[in-house]
Amino acid sequence: MSESQMIHYPQDEVHTFLLPVTIGCSHNACAFCSMYSGEKFSQVPLSRIESELKHGNSYTERVFLTGADPLVIGFQKMEHLLDLIRQYFPYCACVASYASIRSISRYSTEELSILHNKGLRELYIGFETGSDECLKLMNKGHTAAGAIREATKLNQAHLPFNTIIVYGIAGKGKSLENALATAEMINKFTTKRIITMSLTIFLGTKLNQMVKSGEFVPASNSERLIEVKTLLENLRPLAPTIFDTTHPTNILRIKGTLPQDKDQLIAEVEKRLL
């Protein structure tokens, strides 16, 4: 397997049955991302997916769909895929997947609800930031208003999702406004978990070129910690929400549930700022 064909999945899905649905990324244009660079996007044929399921353990309880954004295959194929999973893995209680705001926008609330009822129970979505200026700079392909609209649809469909955000993504001097914009966005919907990452500049990315040309200046670690603290201070979750900074890119590893652990989480960040 070449590096470009590596399979990416969230750290919490390390023991989950991985089912390939797409290869590469249909967007493949985010300035900070090198995950699928050079890899041509394609959908895995349903015949191959069925063959993977046939050879799997019928007692499998959880499945993770692999690919940057499996929901891009559309409602009919997703529905068929979930029916196949139920057929071969009758004890499967949860199908999880990465998803993008762009792909979710192609589904109606009713369709999302049908997929939820057929077993799609957890999405991991790269919101990255609530700042439109930053989303544009990073060529993310969605706006904050679009993210709120699609997240609201997921809430109405009762389809749980994790909100992935990246601190440091706005660059030097912009951390506070980025934290405020991101908190404002997240406060508009209910999410199971907020998963944070710290911006990493990968070789070969557009962002790396922007750093070299001086167009983008990375924020310092202390500025990034203040961003995390500001985010925590301004989050007002509508329901208990896990705040999780345990992804390896983070400069601080903390995890707790908002709102009850808010003060303790802020105190942990402050300790690192001393």
Ligand code: SF4
């Ligand atoms: S961040 Fe996600 S959507 Fe953007 S290029 Fe990378 S894999 Fe594709």
